[in-house]
Amino acid sequence: MRFPGFDEPWKAIHLSDVGEASSGFGFPDAYQGEETSEIPFYKVSDMNLPKNIKVMQQANNYVSQSTVKKLRVRPFFEDAIVFAKVGAAISHERKRIALSPFLIDNNMMAFTPKQKEDLEFIYHLFQKIKLSKYSQVGALPSYNASDILDIRTFYPTSGNERKKIVTILSLVDNRIEKQSEIINNLKKYKRGVFEAIFSRKLRLVSKEEQRDWKIFKLSDFASRIIRKNNGTTDIPLTISAQYGLIDQRDFFSKVVASADMSGYYLLRKGEYAYNRSTSNDYPFGSIKRLELYDKGAVSTLYLCFSVNENVMVNDFVKWYFESSQWYRSINEICAEGARNHGLLNVPTDGFFNTTHILPTDTKEQTVIATFLSLIQEKLEISQKGLNKLTELRNGLMQQLFI
The missing domain is CATH 1.10.287.1120 (Bipartite methylase S protein)
Structure with a gap:
């Protein structure tokens, strides 16, 4: 796609033709910083770094604004694109910034365009370039300044x-x-x-x-489901934080359930499953209602139940279990140290005897x-x-x- 009035071909270049890359002690204007309080301090938390890069996450607390004066820092002047050495262009700045030696020497590099007005264009260009093709061999993609400068690409005249x-x-x-x-x-x-x-x-x-809200046991408005699938459905369900109960084939792009699901529980639309596995978003597991399919099969590790709508409106129960209010009752029946490999030790009887303060x-x-x-x-x-x-x-x- 070209804008009207531009028809000249783009030229093939090396990135060294349009900018300079530097890292570690090669940063421009390296010096023993004394008066750095006026320089915006660049922290790892300011950068959209991959969560799996642990060393970078740990570096977030390596230094603070209050201690930046005590450290040797190497400031950039404006018009620099800041990189993580693992490969992604993460920021472009038109202001002076300061980085700690730890970040510079271990994780960071910079690309400075030869023409300041091209900063934003080159920033977008880097997002188009597949940097993984130019990475060093290792557990994670890694780049040196020379790798960046040697990249060939096309550039508008x-x-x-x-x-x-x-x-x-x-x-x-x-x-x-x-x-x-x-x-x-x-x-x-x-x-x-x-x-x-x-x-x-x-x-x-x-x-x-x-009207007053009162204390209900889960068993007051819910009945346990233990009906076996016995070949009724071939949809293996898993619980997703975003999608709720979803077909494993859609979520994982494969089936992780057993080949024979006849012994799995059969869940029908509007019924619930409790996954006792913990996560950051669900510290006491998650309870989801089946909504995407008419029926599906879940592992017997799940606790399944239906709602008695003469007592509690099903849609209300769905939203209640999307809240964190029911965590208290689960926490009360979890023995100390009960988390074993992320699976809560919630007994079946205890689960259905949990108490919940709800509207009558x-x-x-x-x-x-x-x-x-x-x-x-x-x-x-x-x-x-x-x-x-x-x-x-x-x-x-x-x-x-x-």
């Missing part, structure tokens, strides 16, 4: 064309950033509303209609479920908007760069 490409990509990037902020704010709002509703700080019915009025339950569904719907619409913007950006990157 016209500076005006480079500016137009930057303009359109920057517009999309700004929109993606704003959409991400919207989603993060919605998630914070959702967490706050959940906390307020299930702690009874927020009531969604009028004062005249409010089905009208209030329905109002709560409807309100929380609207928040979730807004969040999902916003996420779809972000996905569309990301697809648009990826498409533009494919079409604007050779």
